[in-house]
Amino acid sequence: MQRFGTLSFGHYGPLGGGRELTAGDSxxxxxxxxxxxxxxxxxxxYFRVHHFARQQASPMPLLAAIAATTTHIEMGTGVIDMRYENPLYFAEExxxxxxxxxxxxxxxISRGSPETVLRGFEAFGYSGATDPRGADIARxxxxxxxxxxxxxxIAERDPESPFGGGSGLQRIEPHSPGLRSRIWWGSGSRETAEWAGRQGLNLMSSTLVTEADGRPFDIxxxxxxxxxxxxxxxxxxxxxxxxSVSRSVFPITTAEDELYFGHSQEGDGIGYIDGFRSTFGKTYAAAPDVLVEQLQQDAAVMSADTLMLTIPSQLGVEFNLRVVESFATHVAPALGWKPNPTT
Structure with missing residues (x-):
């Protein structure tokens, strides 16, 4: 494991007790x-992207703000639903x-995950899918x-244009060389993983796979x-x-950690998503030395170069920074991680 970061689901809304986390707060x-x-x-x-839900739906302004106020950290998404995107405008962004x-x-980027609405991409103006889930539009x-x-x-130049004209096809602007090497495909199946490899994209794998044959999730x-x-x-x-792979990992070092995560799921889960019988990864919650041993036995974590820790954004900045710092101090170095420069 060369790198690690956080994957936020970005939920906002009522927190209980009359408190509310607004979209702006989030x-x-x-x-x-x-x-x-x-x-x-x-x-x-990294941030999950969901439309028609109280989560991040349009991540580019947020990522631009982070880019402008940080120095070294990488920022991204997991994943942008390509059914909803104007591909050329998205390329410019x-x-x-x-x-x-x-x-x-x-x-x-990917086809996206199940939604709170039916064929929401059609409301955005993208119709004509032959696949009821819109996978053909996403591709x-x-x-x-x-x-x-x-x-x-992409577009034919206008030879009569007062702004340059010429002949041939014009690319979109701005252009950033090598951008494809920083694009990832979110995959949950063998077919989509192989497709991403053929396309020359990086692989972003989540906390589930659309397979269930009795073998452990990490295998x-x-x-x-x-x-x-x-x-x-x-x-x-x-x-x-x-x-990259995503995992729910919580070092338990305080009574508060034990209260929140001490009784988390101890094994893989089996369920259905998008009609597929799927395997869901377990939550790792233990003392740091135990976490090191557990994660070293996780075949996918040890195969990937980047680990994304799913974090409970509703618990606030201070709590999540403490979780991340605990992982960075007590767990990540034993897995091969070295921190970014900070100056």
Whole structure:
């Protein structure tokens, strides 16, 4: 494990006792948390993206604010739902963010996850899907997005234009060279993992896989990682891709930690998502030395280069910074991690 960061679900709303976390509170706390983690040398801060829900729906302004107020930390998403995106406008936004941040982004994209609405992407103007889940729209949008960020000509120049004219095809602007190497595909299946490898994208794997054959979650996920890397190599892409996995990991060092997480799920879970029988990863909650032993036995964590810790954003900046600092101090170094420079 070379890097670690946090993955926030970004929930806001009532907290109980008459308290409420507003959308504005959630975003401002995310910025404060990113700044604190940048000071600790943590490598990344990543955000889930969900439409029609009290979570982050349009992450680019938030990521730009983090880019402008931090120095070293990587910022990204896990994942942007490509069914909802105008691929060319998104390509312009991604390039602008990449340039503002000095290439410190890790944008996870994918078809997205189940929603609170039916075919919400159609409300955004993207209709005509033959797949009821819109996977064909997501793939088509992704293909055009990748062509655009690679600098391919997209629109015919106007030879009569007073602003330059000329002939041939014009690429989108701004253009950020090498941006594709900072784009990730969120995968939960063997097929999508192999597809990401063939496309030359990095792999972002979550806390579930759409398989359930009785084997442990980490083994299933590690096999998907192996298939991804083999597909990358077979496609002839240069270099080595990055791979991230997400885990719920809580070092228990105080009575408050024990109260919140001491009775967390101890084993993998089995359930259904999007009609697929799936395996869900367990929560790791234990004393730091026990966590080290457990995570060293997690095949996917040890295969990936980046670990994303899912954090309870509703508990606030101070609490989450303490959890992250505890992991950085007592657990991560034993897994191979070295902090970012902080000056």
């Amino acid at each position: 975003m401002k706390q995310a910025i404060d948390l990113a700044q604190g983690m940048d000071d600790l040398g943590v490598n990344g801060v 991604a390039a602008a963010l990449d340039l503002i941040s000095d290439q410190r982004i890790a944008l996870g 088509a949008h992704t293909e055009l997005f990748l062509r655009a960020i690679d600098g391919e000509g 299933l996920q590690a096999e998907q990682i192996d298939l991804f890397r083999a597909a990358w190599k077979d496609a002839g892409h240069a270099g080595a891709p990055r791979v």
